[in-house]
Amino acid sequence: MVETLIFRHALLPEGWVENVSLTIADGNITSVERGIPGGTGIALPGMPNLHSHSFQRAMAGYAELRGPGADSFWTWRELMYRLALGMNPDDVQAVATQAFVEMLEGGYTAVAEFHYLHHAPDGTPYTDIAEMAARLTAAAEATGIELLLLPVFYAHAGFGGTAPLPEQRRFINSLDAYAELYERCATLAPSGIAPHSLRAATPEELRALTTLAGTRPLHIHIAEQTAEVEACLAWSGLRPVEYLLRHAPVAPNWCLVHATHVTPTEATGIAASGAVVGLCPLTEANLGDGIFPAHDFPGAFGIGSDSNVLIDAGRELQMLEYSQRLAQHQRNVMASATIRPTATAMYQRALAGGAQAMGLQTGLAPGAPASLVTIAGDDPDTTLAQAVFTARTPAIRDVWVRGRRVVAEGRHHLAASARAGFGAAVKRLV
Ligand SMILES: [Zn+2]
Known part of the structure; x- marks a missing residue:
């Protein structure tokens, strides 16, 4: 089926262009x-949403009360483990369906599921x-979102190959079992390799996973927490990112998730x-992780x-x-010399980086998938700024993924049934 969509403005690879017509056939933009x-x-x-644990959507709002001592990432993780231990496959599917509906309504057309349950x-x-x-x-198929499966390799509780904790039992695989899991995932959807962290994989295991990945996407959690930095220093004498850059072939197919605590070097x-x-x-704000120095980061x-x-x-x-503004005591920190509207500059960089991390082609150009969102307004830079900084609800109107319109007037066609299935699952779990 061939379809033509005409827009008053469109963000093309060269920037905003007026009066643009996109012709779509078989899910791709043809002209x-x-x-x-x-x-x-x-x-x-x-x-692209380059990092999601969809099952955690079930605990949103249930971890916002203080425990007996100081609350931290690690006390949050205890609750998350309790949730994970109670979920069956039907729950996982119901919660993911709700999360994917919300992602599409919130402007994401693809998701990388960093999946360890x-x-x-x-x-x-x-x-x-x-x-x-x-x-x-x-x-993903029901909701229409494009999926990159990232089956997670998890084998240890801490640096140095320590034995996993009993509450991590649903995550654990040997390298052989992981290879089988990966092969099976690759028959389901595009897939990549995901060592959970330097805590969960030994240097030997990381080398094997790097070989298995080849040029496919390889994602790893790194330097999210100061306690992780200290433990890595105690174990290796190096900080997590320092260790990785020195001992692993970090390359453009790698995604370093968080990288919150990094030195300028x-x-x-x-x-x-x-x-x-x-x-x-x-999430980094919610968990009190820290602030990545994005203000002067030259990379993707x-x-x-x-x-x-x-x-x-x-x-x-x-x-x-806002995190950069608070840390730098400045405004419009993420704008660039070439793209001065802040929201547009951030959108362009996140679009390119997300697509690179997921191995996707992006951009409204011939040959690219027809995966796009629309917002309503006259001046595109101002409208995008309002969507990012001033909208009270997601400003997205319509969403197409590979030529299929899945959100119309802000609403996903499965929104009601997804919410009902999610509600039933959460009631059972929490
Ligand atoms: Zn994560």
């Missing part, structure tokens, strides 16, 4: 014409080792490697919704810019 009047709205390429509650693999990945794939090293930094500003970055405490691409960009 882009300029100077075609009669269109309405503002079209942008859909944002693999096994049955007692830690035994399901008959199909990729049962949970199959449920994520089913949720480490940040320069990441940029020189060509790897993408996976920033998750809302994308955005991820991580814990899914709030799902909205615009809000992630808002938090990114």
Whole structure:
């Protein structure tokens, strides 16, 4: 089927262009014409969400009360583990369906699921080792979001190959079992390799995973917490990013998720490697992780919704810019000399970085997937700034993924049924 969409403004690879017509066939853009009047709205390429644990959507709002002592990432993780231990495959699918609906309504057209809840509650693999990945794939197919599966390799509780904790039993695989899991995932959806962290994989295991990845996407959590930096220093004498840059072939197919605690030398090293930094500003703020020095980072970055405490691409960009403003005591920190409107500059960088990290082609150009979102307004830079900084709800109007319109007037066609399934799952779990 061939379809033509005409917009008053569109964000093309060269920037904003007026009166743009996109012709779409078989899910891809086949031609882009300029100077075609009669269109309405503002079209942008859909944002890739480069880091999500969709199951954590079920605990959003349930971890916002203080425990007996000081609350931290680590006390939050205890609650998250309790949730993870109670979820069955139906729950995982119901929660992912809701999370993916919200992602599409919030401006994301693709998601990388950094997925570690693999096994049955007692830690035994399901008959199909990729049962949970199959449920994520089913949720992605139903909602229409483009999926990159990142089955996570998790084998240890801490640096130096320490034994995993009992509450981590659903995450654990040997390298052989992981290879089987990966092969099975690759039959379900495009897949990459994801060593959970330097805590969870030994140097030997990391080398094996790097070989398995080849040039496919390789994502790893790194330097999210100061306690992790201290433990890495105690173990190796090096900081996490320093260790990785020295001992692993970090390259443009790598995504360093968080990289919150980096020195200027480490940040320069990441940029020189060509790897993408996976920033998750809302989750990093929610967990009290810290602030990545994005203000002078010359490399690539994308955005991820991580814990899914709030799902909205615009809000992630808002938090990114505001965290930099608070740290730098300046305004419009993420604008650049060439793109001075801050929201537009951040959007363009996050779009490019997210696509690189997920191995996707992006941009409204012939040959690219017809994955786009629209916002309503007259002046595109101002409208995007309002979507990022001033909108009270996601400003997204319509969303197409590979030529299929899945959100119309801000609402996903499965919104009601997804919410009902999610509500039933959460009631059982929490
Ligand atoms: Zn994460």
